[in-house]
Amino acid sequence: MIPWSWFFRSGREAFTIRRTTDAENPERRASHGLDVSGLFLSGAADFFGAGGMGKGKWNEEYTSLKQTKTLQGISALGIAFHHMAQKTCAPWHSPMVIVHGLDVFLPVGYMLVGVFLFCSGLGLYKSFKTKPGYLEKGFFRRRILPLIIAFWLSEILYTVVRLLMGEKMNALTVLWYLSGLHMANTNAWYLIVIPFFYLAFQAAFRLCRREGTAIFWLFVFTLGYTVLGACIDHQDDWWMRGEWWYNSILLFPLGVMFGRYEKPVTRFFRKGYWFWLIFFLAGFFLLFWQSEWLIDHRWGYYGEGTALKIPHRLMSAGIQWTVALFFVGFFFLLMMKVRFGNKALSWLGAVTLDFYLIHGLFVELFGYSFLDVAKSLVYIRNVPLYIAAVLVGSVAGTLLFRRLRLWITGRLIKGSDRPAAARVTEGPNEPAAEQAVLAQNRAAEKQKELEKARIRLQWIRRLILLVLFLGVCGIMLFGFQKNKVRTVGGLIIEPPEGYETRFSDGRYAVWEYTGKDRKPGNIVLDEEIRGDYAQNFADADAVLRECDWMTDAELYVNPYGVRMARGFARNGDYPERRYYVENGKAVFLLSMIEDSRYYSPEDCEQAMLQTADRIRKK
Known part of the structure; x- marks a missing residue:
C-alpha cells in the first residue's frame, strides 16, 4: 500500500530530491534562498507577454503553429534548466559538488519532452491534412533529412570539443563517435528517435485507407518500441541507453490523435472549462507524487538481472505517460484562455532544434566537470551565475550552430526545395x-x-x-563480447563462477549472475573512474583521503598483493559496495548495488570479495 501521508507533503518537498539533510550539509542551509531562483527566472521569461482572452472569449489559435512553437520554446528552456539541475544538484553526485537551487527541475525532463512529442505529432498531422501530397513528395527530404544533418553536425562538434577538453580517444573511438552510434552528444537522443516515428506515421497513413486505422497502427508501433526499450538494460555504448528514450513517447501518437479529433475535443473541454483546468492541474500533482513513490519504492527502471525488470519498467513508463499527458493537457487547456508569446520565446521557438543540441555543451563547460571525463572550462558553483553563463553561451552557440546547419542543409538539398x-x-x-x-x-x-x-x-x-x-x-x-575475463592496466579481473558478461565496451563491463543457487547482484567495472572534479586517483590511499562519501572505508590487500580501497556508498535507498583497485598509474572501480528487493546482501558481499580476491597481475 502507498502511505497516504506521502500525498500530504508540501509541493516543494515532493518536487525536490535531496541527498543530504540540513544538518549533514551546511551549504544546504545557505542555499535555501536559491531554491526557486531558476523557477523564478524561467517563469518570468515564460509568462511575460502572455495575455488572457477575457470572459466568454477563447484563443481560437491555441493549436496554431505560432502558439505550439512558443510552447516548444518554453519547453526547450525548461529542458535546459533540467540539465543544469542534473549537473548541480542530482542525488547521484557526491555531496561535495551538490549545490541546490534548481531541484524543482530535476524530475520534469520527461514531461517537457512530452510537450515536444505531442506538438510533433499534432504538427505532422496538420501538415498531412493541409498540404496535398505531403507524404508522397519529398517527405524524407523535408522532415527527416534536416534532423539527420543536425544530429551528425552536433556529433562532429561534440567529438571535437571532447578531444579539445582532454578526453582520450583512439581512432576507433573517434569513428564510433562520428558515426552517431555511440553519441558524443548524449542529449541528442531525441533526434534519433523522432525520425523513426515520422517514418511510421508516413507508412501508416499511406498504407491505411482510414485515418483511425492508421492511428491505431501508430499506437501499436509506439507500444512495440516501448517494449523493446524496456528489454534493454541501461548501458552507455549505443542507442536506447535508458528509460528517457521511451517514458514519454506515447505523447507522439496522442498528438496525432488530438489533431484528428481537435474540433470535438475542443468543444468538449470548453464545456465546464474551469473544472477541467483544475482537474488536470490537481491530477497532474497527484499522479506525479504517486509515480515518484511507486518508481522509487515499488517498480523502477533498474533491477537488471531480475525476472520482473521488464514488467516494472513498463508499469513505470505507463504511469509516467499518464503524468506527461496531464502535464501537456493542462498547458493546452491553459492556452485556450491565454495567448503566450513574446519576442524572446518566439525566437526560441524558431531555433528550438539548435538550442536543444547546443545548450548541453555549456552545461558541461561550466559545471564541476566536463562529461565526467575531464575538468570543465570554468567551474561556476554559484547557481544564478551558472544559469546566466549557460544561457548566454547557449544563445551565442545556437546562433552560430544554426547558421552552419542551415548552410550545410541548403548545400546538400540545393534546388530541391x-x-x-x-x-x-x-x-x-x-x-x-x-x-x-x-x-x-x-x-x-x-x-x-x-x-x-x-x-x-x-x-x-x-x-x-x-x-x-x-x-x-x-x-x-x-x-x-562474451569473454568473462577483463584486463585493466596489467591486472586480470575475473568474476566468480555463474557470472556471464552482460555488457562490455571500452570503459565498462557488466557481469550478471545466471546461476540458480544464489542471488548476488550485477558486478560493474569502470576503468576510468574519476573523483568529484574529474581528477584521476593515483592510488588507493588517494581514494581513502578524497572519497568522503564512502562509509566503512578501509585499505584491503588481496592474496595476490593487489591494493584496493573498499567501502560503501549510497545508491538511492540501498548500499553500493565499492572496490577501488590500484593498477599502477591510477585506479579502477568494481561496484555492486546491494538492492535487497532483488538480491541477497550476503551473496552480494561474497561475490564482490571473490572477485576482488581473484584480481592478479597478467
Whole structure:
C-alpha cells in the first residue's frame, strides 16, 4: 500500500530530491534562498507577454503553429534548466559538488519532452491534412533529412570539443563517435528517435485507407518500441541507453490523435472549462507524487538481472505517460484562455532544434566537470551565475550552430526545395517567342537541379544505411563480447563462477549472475573512474583521503598483493559496495548495488570479495 501521508507533503518537498539533510550539509542551509531562483527566472521569461482572452472569449489559435512553437520554446528552456539541475544538484553526485537551487527541475525532463512529442505529432498531422501530397513528395527530404544533418553536425562538434577538453580517444573511438552510434552528444537522443516515428506515421497513413486505422497502427508501433526499450538494460555504448528514450513517447501518437479529433475535443473541454483546468492541474500533482513513490519504492527502471525488470519498467513508463499527458493537457487547456508569446520565446521557438543540441555543451563547460571525463572550462558553483553563463553561451552557440546547419542543409538539398512556380517573371515587353525560349531554358535548368538533388539524396540515403550497417557490425564485433575475463592496466579481473558478461565496451563491463543457487547482484567495472572534479586517483590511499562519501572505508590487500580501497556508498535507498583497485598509474572501480528487493546482501558481499580476491597481475 502507498502511505497516504506521502500525498500530504508540501509541493516543494515532493518536487525536490535531496541527498543530504540540513544538518549533514551546511551549504544546504545557505542555499535555501536559491531554491526557486531558476523557477523564478524561467517563469518570468515564460509568462511575460502572455495575455488572457477575457470572459466568454477563447484563443481560437491555441493549436496554431505560432502558439505550439512558443510552447516548444518554453519547453526547450525548461529542458535546459533540467540539465543544469542534473549537473548541480542530482542525488547521484557526491555531496561535495551538490549545490541546490534548481531541484524543482530535476524530475520534469520527461514531461517537457512530452510537450515536444505531442506538438510533433499534432504538427505532422496538420501538415498531412493541409498540404496535398505531403507524404508522397519529398517527405524524407523535408522532415527527416534536416534532423539527420543536425544530429551528425552536433556529433562532429561534440567529438571535437571532447578531444579539445582532454578526453582520450583512439581512432576507433573517434569513428564510433562520428558515426552517431555511440553519441558524443548524449542529449541528442531525441533526434534519433523522432525520425523513426515520422517514418511510421508516413507508412501508416499511406498504407491505411482510414485515418483511425492508421492511428491505431501508430499506437501499436509506439507500444512495440516501448517494449523493446524496456528489454534493454541501461548501458552507455549505443542507442536506447535508458528509460528517457521511451517514458514519454506515447505523447507522439496522442498528438496525432488530438489533431484528428481537435474540433470535438475542443468543444468538449470548453464545456465546464474551469473544472477541467483544475482537474488536470490537481491530477497532474497527484499522479506525479504517486509515480515518484511507486518508481522509487515499488517498480523502477533498474533491477537488471531480475525476472520482473521488464514488467516494472513498463508499469513505470505507463504511469509516467499518464503524468506527461496531464502535464501537456493542462498547458493546452491553459492556452485556450491565454495567448503566450513574446519576442524572446518566439525566437526560441524558431531555433528550438539548435538550442536543444547546443545548450548541453555549456552545461558541461561550466559545471564541476566536463562529461565526467575531464575538468570543465570554468567551474561556476554559484547557481544564478551558472544559469546566466549557460544561457548566454547557449544563445551565442545556437546562433552560430544554426547558421552552419542551415548552410550545410541548403548545400546538400540545393534546388530541391524551390517550387516550380518560383520563377522570375518575364518582362511585359519581351516578344512571346523569346519568353517561350527563356521559359524552356529555365525549365531545363530546373530539371537539372532537381536531378542533381535527387542524386545527392540517393547518396545521403546510402551513406546513412552504410553507417547503420557498420554500426551493427561494430556492435557485434566489439559491443557484445562474451569473454568473462577483463584486463585493466596489467591486472586480470575475473568474476566468480555463474557470472556471464552482460555488457562490455571500452570503459565498462557488466557481469550478471545466471546461476540458480544464489542471488548476488550485477558486478560493474569502470576503468576510468574519476573523483568529484574529474581528477584521476593515483592510488588507493588517494581514494581513502578524497572519497568522503564512502562509509566503512578501509585499505584491503588481496592474496595476490593487489591494493584496493573498499567501502560503501549510497545508491538511492540501498548500499553500493565499492572496490577501488590500484593498477599502477591510477585506479579502477568494481561496484555492486546491494538492492535487497532483488538480491541477497550476503551473496552480494561474497561475490564482490571473490572477485576482488581473484584480481592478479597478467
